[in-house]
Amino acid sequence: MKRALIIRHVPYEGVAGYRAPIEAAGYEISRIDVADPLFGSVDLREPDLLIMMGGPMGVYEQDRHPWIPCQLRRLAQRLAADRPTLGVCLGAQMIAAALGSEVYAGPSHEIGFHPIALNDNGVASPLRHVDDVPVLHWHGDTFTLPDGVELLGSSTAYPHQAFRRGTNLLALQFHAEMGEDPRFDAWINGAPDTLSTAGICANALRAAHDLHGPSAVAAGRRMIEEWLSALPD
Template structure:
C-alpha cells in the first residue's frame, strides 16, 4: 500500500498521521511544493493526504504550482482513490471540485470545539457530538457539488465535509502533536492577535497531553475509515 502526501511548508507535516500509516503498513512518499514539487502517477498511490499551509488556494500567481496541484487532486478524486485534506488541504479539495474559497468572518486559531452535523447517519463518517480540536485558519469555503457537511462550529460553518465515501476534508488539525503545535506557533505567531476565536500562545501550548491523544485517536478513526475504502 502506498500513501502519498502533498506538503506546502516545511513546518506542517504529517504529525500523528505518519505513525498511523506506518503501523498500517503503508509506504509513504511526498511532494514538497516548497522544493521540487514532483507529483506521482495516480495509478501508483492508494491514499492521498493533502496538508495545510499559511497560503490561500487563491494565491496561484504567487505559487504557480498550485494550479497543477488542484488538477492533480481533482484527478485523484475522480479516480476513486481515498483522499484526505487538512485545513488548506480541505480548501484545495473544495476549490478543485468547484467550490469557492474566501475569508471567513473570523479567524480560528487555537483549541475550539466542533460539532457533528450528521449525528444519525450510517452513510458518512461519524464525528463525536462535540470535541475540542486544533484550528489555524482564516478562510472558509462553499461546499462543492455533491459534498455533505459532517462537522461545524460556532466560528465557521463548514468545518468538515465528505464527498462520496472516500473523500474527507477537515478545516481543522487532528494530526497535531505537541511538537507540531510548537512548530506552527513558531512560524505563524504573528497571527496571534486579539480575536474572539484566537487564543494566546501560552494557552495553545499549555494544552494537556490527553487532548492531543484524543484528536490523534479521532484522526486514526478517519484514516481507518478511508483505508477500508481504498478498493
C-alpha cells in the same frame, strides 16, 4: 504494498498523528514538498492514497504560489477518477477548489481547541470518533460546499468544517492530527501577527495543546483508521 503520498505545503505541517493509522493500514508512505523541483512532474493519480496537509497560504494566492494551479489541475484529475484522497485544512480547501467551489478569506481566524458539531451525516461517518472532542483549529479561510458532497460537521465560526464524497474522499478543515507533535512550536513561533490579530495568547495556546492534544490525536487516529478501513483494496 499500497503506496500513500503526502503532499507537504510547508515543512512544519506534516501528517503527524495520522502516520500511525496509515502505516497500520498497510501503506508505504512517501512525501513530497511543493518546493521540490520534482513536484510539478508527479502524477497525482498514481498513489493508492493521497494526503494533502495544511499551510498558511490561501488557495487564491496563485500569483505568489505558482504551484497551486498546477496542483489543482492534477488534483482535479485524481478526484475525477475517484481515487482515495484525504485533505487537511489547506488540503481540504484544495479539494473544494478542485471540485469547483470558491475558497475565500473568512470573517475571522479560528485558532484553538474546540469540538466539531456533527450533523446526522457526521455522526454516521468516521468523524463520530471526534464527536465532543476538542481538536485543533488553525485557519482563516473557508469555502463554498462543492456539489455532490455530504457536509459532516460545523463549528460556531465556520459552517463547513468537513465533508466527504462516498467512501474515497474526506476533507477536514480541522487538525485532529496535531496534539503530540513538537512542530506545534513552529506553528506558534511562525505566526505572532496572526495570533495577535486573533487575540490568542501563545502560552494559553500551548497550555491548551498540552491539555487537549493527546485525546485529540487519539480520536483523530481512530477516525482515520475507520475511514481507511472502508477504502477499496
